[in-house]
Amino acid sequence: MGEKKRRLKSLLLIIFLLISSCFWLDRGSVIVYAATVTVTGSGDADTDTDALKNAITNASSGDTISISGTLLINDIITISGKELTFSGGTLSGDIDGDSAHSTGDTPRLFRISGSGTEVTFSGVTVEYFDCTKSGDANNYEYSPIEIKDNAKVTVTSGTFQNNVGGEGGVMHVYDGAELEIKGGIFQYNKAENGGAILSGKWTVFNITDPSQTLPGKLTITGGTFSNNMAGISNESADGIDEEGFRPITDVGNHVSFGGGAIWTNGGLVIAGGEFMNNKAIRSFGGAIFINHGEDNKIFKGTFHDNIAYKLGGAIYSEENSNTYFGKTAVYGNNAGHFGGGLWLCPSGIGDFNTLGFAAIFGNDADLSHDGNLNSSQDGYVHPDWFPASDATEPEQEHIGGAAGDDFAIMYPNKPTGSAKSSIRLASQWFSYTKAYWKDDGRPTNAASGYYYKGANSQTGGNFLSGFEVETGTISPAFETDGEDQLFKPGGSGTDYALALKAYGSSSWDDFSSADKNQAINGANLKIYNNTAYWSGGGVGSDGTVTFQQFGILSWRKRKGVANYDALTGSSWELTFPDGKTYIINDNSSDDDNTYKPDSDSTDGIFQVKGLPAGNYKLKEKTAPTGYLLNPHEYTATITDEQAFGMPEVTVYIGDTSDGSIYDYEAPSVQVELYKKLSDPTLVVDSYDFTITGVSALDSSGNPVKDTAGNEIAIPMPTPVTESSTTAPAGGQGYVIFGAISFIYPGTYTYTITEDIDTTKKVTVVITVAYDDPSRHGKLNATVRYNGSTAIATIVNGETPPTPPTPPNPPDNPPDNPPDNPPDSPPDSPPDTPPTPPTTPPGTPPGTPPGTPPGTPPDGEEFEEVDAYEFSQGAAVGRDRNTGDRLKLELCYRGLVIIAAGCFLAFIIKRDNAN
Incomplete structure (x- = not known):
């Protein structure tokens, strides 16, 4: 009997050791399930608000708060230091239940802040929050959902509608915070700036100090933005519901108002989504307003049927901003005066890049698209919309005209700020369709493209319009010959503005339907059927806009494998997929029709950005002084995914995976x-x-x-x-x-x-x-x-x-002359x-x-x-710290197991002894 008992105890010891081994050696397999807490609407705002606050307070990171029915919210709810998901149901600020904005409505919903705070909205409806009804003197700085101080918010689905804010009709993200929109619907929201979302900190004027803008990061990869509105009130004179907007007499004629859907201080990335029927009333950017800040990238998406009463029917970018557009088709857009497709201010810089990248065609610039002109086009419906230095309307002959169906660039005549306009006209689209550009009217050098009433006086005291056009024969005439061309207004031989139409042949025929359809179907970004009353029916810019793709090639010129130091002074010939070749000089910013810039300023390290998909060839053109010319041709391929640029991927070309190319010293x-x-x-x-x-x-x-x-x-x-x-x-x-x-x-x-x-x-x-x-x-x-x-x-x-002359011989011969001196050599x-x-x-x-x-x-x-x-x-290399920690952890676990086993063995032995 005692023997059986000892065997049983031994068996129990073995089982214990096996179980503890599984537990201690594989702790990562332990699963902790996040909780889901359901909050149900009661119909009472106080009850619902307290219930939601308590759910958030008691939740742990990773929990989901499921909303059932409608929660009426009457107070600001703070979320900080947790990772939470909100799903389903409705959050409403319509406390009085009239489905309208009224004084009793709740101004704000969430304040989400702090590092480590991550909130996801999935399937939630947020509606009827109105910051302008708060009674706070600063209510025009608020947004229903405030995201700040390095917090992160993600929207995967849901509906955000009928909200009103001062800075962002639904959300305001700033001060290092991040907002990513992957899906969902944003509709019928309003704000003076950013009808749906404002990213960064709105400023009255375009300032260049980033510290004053408190930038956030906004990324949009999906979702729909429709019927949102931003701008300045005209007291509903044209039948638009402008409740919540201040009149122009209160806010002034500031250039930084607008962004029917989005207003940003930079750092905007759009890689998907649809923007339609958004509006910037008496302001800029029917869908998007981009102010100065970090670079912006618009890779993919659809912009259509948006309206700006001033500039940029779909998108407007301010002075000192930098915006990159992907493989884009710009077509069927309208402007009342200049640049039906694209317009550049006197400070604007445009780059269609080599290979075209932008297919621009079929746009229109015509006075009929200026919604503030009367039907006779001899006066303004609302002359008080745009106050200027003269209270008197321009006479009919000074209203101006229209020019440049597809493109217009103004003469650099700005009295203040930057005046550096230029455009690189590409000779082909991204689809390799050839493009030719030709005069389509011409703005005068005094025209700005953005004033009904300008400051350039004419004889008799009348003020010229900002839309004056040349009359009579245009001289000198401008047209391209099928090659890329860089044009700088105000330069030698180019001392004039430019307005152009794009054609499909050198005989000035339109593009074929097949070419147009190929471009539309192949474009990642489509901008069409948008309207600007002034200029830039599709896109208007005071800053820099570059239409390109986002492939990156990089290589390093090295002295050898054993010496990682880069060699300076070489130049390279890069052959593009279409067979064109360009020279890349080390640390060169030159970028004309022959040379491409090296965007890496480090000696001997090269980087060329903005490249389309395809096969590339690289060969050294000149070697550094004292080194041999490398005779080899290197090849690399940029895929469609890499050219798309989301995320950006650097493709290395050379002898090694890091793009090293070796040169040998000349023998x-x-x-x-x-x-x-x-x-x-x-x-x-x-x-x-x-x-x-x-x-x-x-x-x-x-x-x-x-x-x-x-x-x-x-x-x-x-x-x-x-x-x-x-x-x-x-x-x-x-x-x-x-x-x-x-x-x-x-x-x-x-x-x-x-x-x-x-x-x-x-x-x-x-x-x-x-x-x-x-x-x-x-x-x-x-x-x-x-x-x-x-x-x-x-x-x-x-x-x-x-x-040499021999010295005089001595008087006496030497004592020991040679035995046999030769008679001759x-x-x-x-x-x-x-x-x-x-x-x-x-x-x-x-x-x-x-x-x-x-x-x-x-x-x-x-x-x-x-x-x-x-x-x-x-x-x-390996992560030594990780390996050491793992080894130490295994040692600890082993010691625990051994100690437990010894203890159990001691108990068994003592029991046997008894």
Whole structure:
């Protein structure tokens, strides 16, 4: 019986150890389920508000608060330091239940703030919150949902409707916070700035100090924004429900009002979603207003049927802003005066980039699109909308005109701020359809494109309109010839504004339907059927707008695998997918029709941005000084996903995965020569030699040419081409010419001639050739003297060309004269030349004592002169801290198991003993 009991206890010990092992060694498999808390609407605002507050207070990070029915909210609810999801149901500020904005409605819903705070809205409806009804003097700075101080909010689905705010009709994200819209519907919301969302901090004027704008980050990858509105009230004079907006007499004519759906201070990313029927009344940006701040990227989405009463029917960007557009089709948009498709202010900069990227066609600029002109187009319906320096309306002849169906750029005539307008007109669309641009009317140099009444007076005291156009024949005429063209108004030969229409051929035919459909179907971003009363029916800008794709190529010019230092001074030829080639210079910002900029300012590191999908070829054009030109052509492919740019991915091109391309130092050769006399008793005096270049021939026997196809000059020694030699009696002198460097393969022939006796000559042939091509173009140089790798020796006869004058003989002969002095010097030099001095002057470094410079080992060929050897290698790192922590943790776990086992064994043993 006792034996069975002991066996049972042993079995229990084993089971315990196995279970504890699973628990301690695999703790990561323990699952903690987040809780879902349901809050049900009661119909009473106080009850509902308290219930939601309590649910948030008691929730743990990761919990979901499910809303059932409608919760009436009558107070601001703070969320901080938690990760929560709100799902289903309705949050409403319509406390009195009249489905309208009234004084009793709740102004605000959530204040979400603090690092580590993450809130997700999924399937929630938020409606009827009205910040303008708070009675607070600062109510025009509020938004129903405030997101700040590094908090993060995500909207996956739901409906946000019929809300009113001052800065963002639904949400205001700023001060380092992030808002991502992945889905959902934002509709019928209103705010003076950002009918649905405001990102950053609104400022009355366009300031350049980012610290004053408290930027947030807004990313939109999906969702629908429709029928939202921003702007300034005209007291419903045109039948629009403007309740909640202040009149122009209160707020002034500030340029920074607008953004029917979105207003941002920068950092905006749009990679999806639909923007339609949004409106900026008496303001800018029917759907989007972009103020100064971080760069903005609009990759993908649809903008249609939006209206701006001033500039930018779909999108408007302010001065000092930077906005990048993806593969875009801009078509069917309308402007009342300039640039039906795209308009640039006197400070605007546009870049359609090489390869086109933007397909702009079928837009219209016509007075009929200015909704503030009467039906006769001789006066304004609301002249008080836009106050100016003269209270009197311009006379009919000064109302102005319209020009530039597809594009217009103003003359840089701004009295203040930046005036630097320019445009790069592309010769083809992203779909490779050729595009030609031609005059379509012309704004006068005094026209601004954004004033009904301007400050440029005319005889008689009348004020010119900002929409004056040239009359009569346009001179000089402007048109493109099928090549990209950079145009800068106000430059030499371009001292005028520009208004253009795009055509599909050099005979000024329209684009074919097939070409248009291909562009529309292939575009990631579509901007169509939008209207601006003034200018920029699709897009209007005072800042910089660039239409491109977002592929990135990068490479590094290196000295070698063992030396990661980058080499400066090279230039490269990059071939685009369409076969066009462009030169990229190191650290160059030049960007005309031949050169593309290197966007990385680090010496020897190259980066080219804004590239479309396709195959690229790269070849070195010029090498850094003292280095060989790399002969190889490198290839890389940018995929459609990489060109889309969400996220941005850098494609490296070169010898290695990090884009390293190695250059080898050019091999250099020092030509040498020995000099001795046939009489070993004579001193080798000063003899002069000259080296002369004879020829430089390639492998076909033709003159060596550089990369431009020009014959090169024969490389010569530096810094000297003539040297002298001396040696003591019985010795030999030597000559070492300056180094000769070679950067092209070939056979180089030289002649060394003794100056005083030109019959003494040596022919030197230096063969320069690439070794194994896989070694990236390394050159070796081999030297032969009169056909041999041994260094040549010039021997002079018994009488030097200019012998020294001997001293007078002594009166008495020496006591020990030579036994057999020769009657005359020998006819030929001795078989074994005298040993040269141990360390002659000028001995090349590394020459063993007693060895003439460059003498090859016995029976071997002369050593080749070559550049550095390189080898490839890669370092693989690991997170040592992680590994150490894991090892330590396993040790702790093991100790716990052992201790537990020992304790149980002790109990069993004691029990057995009893």
